Amino acid sequence: MATPVRIRRQLSVSPWLFAAPGLLVTGAFVLYPFVSTLVNSFTDRRTLLPGHFVGLANFRELLHDDMFWTGLRNSTLYILGVVPALVVLPLLLALLVQKNIPGITFFRSAFYTPVVASIVVVGLIWVWLLDERGLVNSLLETAGIGRTGFLSDQWLLLLSAMAVTVWKGLGYYMIIYLAALANVPRELHEAAAVDGAGPVRRFLSVTVPAVRSTMVLVAALSSVAAFKVFSEVYLMAGPTGGPAGEDTTLVMLVQRTGTGLTGRVGYASALSVVVFVVTVALMLLVLRADRRDES
């Protein structure tokens, strides 16, 4: 028979046993790579050659690296271009598909389809559409506007990639908003309607305040994802990161610098640390803004 002491010991061990698989996976695939990256950022390690401790040399170098500033600029622009759209548009979409009318399931599924589609497939489809001889340019030419270099102009390329990110993310955030909208008391809308508020007024005075915390969540999630953008830009701008690398984002730079047989792992790690610091700062900024608004 187990003694009280043994039972107490078992009770203190068993939670750890349940948590062990998760902790092991987190340790091996999150904690260890994180610490490893941090350590490597202070070395001149190459892919195949051991590195030496170089202190802050990598961080000093990236301050003088034009490509780093290009990457930082593009990743920041990505936040500015993508986040407002991903906070507002899915909410409007959710309001549209929230209604229970015949055939609405089809539209909900249709809007969600890009979310489940592979980003590679999505990227390729948009490259075909926006190509110099693609469908979009053919339509523009037919309309007399003329062909536009969506994939050859530095800024249009970045805007095109942002449009794809928004297009692909709409459905995902729409679902989050649908859940939030389901919790908005109908009485509030009815009361506002009785008071003579029109649809716009009801949206601004009832819906928005009710889903405000969800909007903050969407802003936080989408800004972190936007800052770490890789696939869309890589697929549309090519491995060089657009003409003269002008559309390179920070994560693309990490990939380009640190991979391959001659990769500069130490320098790429320093870049990764910067990405980490900025994303944490972004999260804190959004959450702090939310808290200030609440108070």
Added chain:
Amino acid sequence: MPKPRRALAAAVVALVLPLSACGSGGDGGGSTDASGKVEGDITFQTWNLRANFKPYFDGLIADFEKKYPGTRVKWVDQPAEGYPDKLSADAGGGTLPDVVNVSPDLVAPLAKAGLVLDLDKAAGKYRSEYLDGAWASHQVPGMSGTYAFPWYLNTGPLFYNKALFTKAGLNPGRPPKTYDELFADALQMAKKSGGQVATLANVPTFEDFGRYGVTLMNRQGTAFAFNDTKGVELLTRYKELYDAKALDPQALTATPESSGKKFLTGAVAMNPGSALDLDNFKKNAPSLYRNIGITDQITSTGHVNMYVMGVMVNSRTKHTPAAVAFAHFVTDAQNQMSFAKKVAIFPSTAGSLNDPYFTKEDGTDETRVRIAAAKSLKNAVNYTPVLFSDQMKTALRNEVAKALQGKESPKQALDNAVNAADRLLQQG
């Protein structure tokens, strides 16, 4: 141990563990002596060859295992995309196969990391079986030794669209042979088509600078030199093409695949390729195939560009004699010839290019391309130095793009590219 101390210990372990990666790697290698008995299990890795050549490699491996009872070869094939990343992951993780299909630029970093067997020492007796240039192609500047058996060579003609040439008022029977003719024809093509048809779809690469006669590196091989007068001249002329839309507007971000597609759809009039492409044209663009023109690579040096493939032996293999024997077996004259008859590649073994298969016409386009390529290979050059890494290629490409867009002068762009490449070279 009190909890805070345990947490501290765990944190220290987590921090110290990655530092172990900063030390020199353990040796754990096999013998460099290849003279023992050929036996044991080895792994052979190819680069995107299984899909089309499985029966050939199955037969090759069966022949080897029959010749050397007691050996067993496990064949693995990796996709073309991300092959260097796969190699670096294997090399870093200590799981590099015993025998690996590589190109010279992939051999260099692996050899520097001590992961490749020096064949001058381990298999020098086979050296005379190969063309001198091919054997030398896997030597690494700054290191003594040869780090892979030369395997197949490749070069390719320049394809052009005769219909587009005719439309532009150019003689389809007289394609450009020199750079002057190429640039003149390209400008005329752009003018006549109102900028709708470009002649070229790619920005100049390192090989283009080589073919134009630019000095690529200093004599010692310690610094790049492609910012000389000829280099600036080539880039200036490409800028003229870009401004006139004789160079495709999307060339700045093009890949070989995307420019090939543009040629297939008639958006571009000329594109480099190989005899392999003829099949693709036949299947996917029959109207283009009816109008296809084939001409030699344009070169001012008299030497076309050649691509070399090699087969290296992992210096840490546990079965050095078997690995060396197999790498030699794959690349010997008989097996290279047999492979060349299955695909449009060329053997790197001495005398093989004199075989009637590479010299005798039979009236077909495939044979014509093969014979012309084999002829040009005899004095072809691999213009890309083995130390020209992917990072250097990106730096050059970005600077070329800036020059074409007019953001920098060609001279400034090439100076920047040389500085960036030199800096990367010095960093190792």
